[in-house]
């Protein structure tokens with residue numbers, strides 16, 4: 329899954345580190361920053377909220393105190409951007425009319441208004457037309473050499489397409505694993521649109537989880553529609569379209585084998601008239617970006633950038649909260665995620681500002697907003713970069729660096745440059761962390777944005793934990809000593825790059841196949857919290873969600889899961905793959921190691937909505 333890493337050493341960087349050890353400046357303290365950012369007053373720093381604005385003001389004031397400046401040509405440090413804070417259906421409607429068929433005595437007329445809800449990425453549209461049922465609406469690209477195309481025998485041009493949600497229920501594991509990857513609703517909408525369909529209707533089949541229900545209007549950051557009207561309808565509505573002679577359960581059962589030759593069909597004598605309407609709530613959030621100017625002639629060397637997202641989940645009502653029922657709507661303090669990274673970047677900036685030696689590159693300091701809803705802030709930055717992207721030599725990111733345990737520090741995305749591994753080893757010689765260097769830059773944090781822009785980057789992380797995305801991620805639980813030490817180590821890393829004549833080279837890391845899919849294929853939750861820091865064979869649990877499936881199965885922090893439902897689990901990727909194959913409410917055997925002893929239990933996955 330990984331590219332070859334050329335063991336290459338940049339001599340300039342070594343020289344810079346050698347000279348850096350001598351005069352360490354007075355220590356900085358990250359604690360006050362974390363305590364302020366995670367305080368009740370900031371209400372969880374949700375992008376676009378009052379709390380987020382207060383946090384941004386605080387960051388700009390701190391940067392000014394430290395001696396950082398607004399970017400050249402700008403009068404302040406705020407880079408506002410617009411984003412979609414939520415979507416809701418604003419009155420989509422549908423009617424079904426059936427032509428009379430006098431011959432067999434079926435009466436015509438309008439069946440009536442049917443429950444419908446737009447999908448969050450739907451266009452606003454008013455369309456009418458005949459209906460084609462297209463099975464699961466899945467098209468596996470030819471490059472996959474698999475041969476599954478729900479549209480193979482259908483002409484859906486100017487028709488309304490009706491499809492099932494998810495993917496065939498009874499197919500063998502391999503088939504399900506492939507089809508799951510192409511079952512995302514956006515992907516289904518795209519497939520329908522590319523074939524000229526007027527609209528897409530989705531029904532959750534009677535044999536699937538959440539049977540017959542409308543699909544919740546989940547969070548979607550799209551600024552506009554996807555180019556097609558798309559909506560979910562009730563099971564009863566789908567049955568009304570198909571007519572009483574063809575029970576949807578029978579149709580689905582046939583498709584559920586995964587047999588690619590089970591074809592869809594045109595529904596006779598029916599016209600659907602539908603109107604979709606989605607309101608997207610637009611908000612403004614702010615990235616806070618400043619720089620420490622170079623203090624020595626630079627001959628226009630590219631900049632080095634450091635950054636962290638400062639937004640969090642507010643009260644957690646937008647989707648990615650993992651709060652338990654009792655914790656619902658409480659402020660999500662986000663002390664580790666990511667007041668810790670924000671504080672680290674402030675501390676690093678302060679350390680860099682205090683160093684006496686000349687700085688040979690400008691240092692860009694960035695605090696991103698709207699990371700939690702899909703890396704929106706950092707993407708807004710690279711989409712309209714105030715500093716040309718090719719003038720950024722490297723980017724160092726910090727996300728969740730406040731929970732150091734056993735001296736373990738994880739540095740990810742090291743595969744983006746051959747310079748990183750040697751450089752990390754050298755700065756760590758002074759810091760003495762138990763370092764876990766991981767190559768993969770496709771991480772769910774802003775480092776992914778910079779990797780996409782071909783900028784060598786790294787992201788620092790101290791591991792996941794049971795308070796992740798819950799109100800209990802509080803300032804009291806932060807390891808401040810560890811956090812301050814990370815800031816010192818990272819500051820010497822940034823200095824080393826700033827001092828060096830050569831910028832790190834960029835290496836493209838191929839995206840691992842198992843990570844290409846979104847979580848869309850995963851329909852169940854096991855309530856486990858993986859430990860990403862420790863390299864073990866199997867899935868080491870950093871914890872379990874209280875009351876969740878793993879908790880009920882008796883699994884605990886420290887257990888190593890080695891097998892689920894007959895699938896061997898060697899690493900986190902195997903685990904994600906195995907998850908795609910589990911079914912809600914169907915118990916599976918889990919084999920795990922506890923203190924080296926092999927045990928097993930039954931785990932019953934729960935449905936994700």
Ligand SMILES: [Zn+2]
Nearest residue numbers: 665666700797
């Ligand atoms: Zn987060």
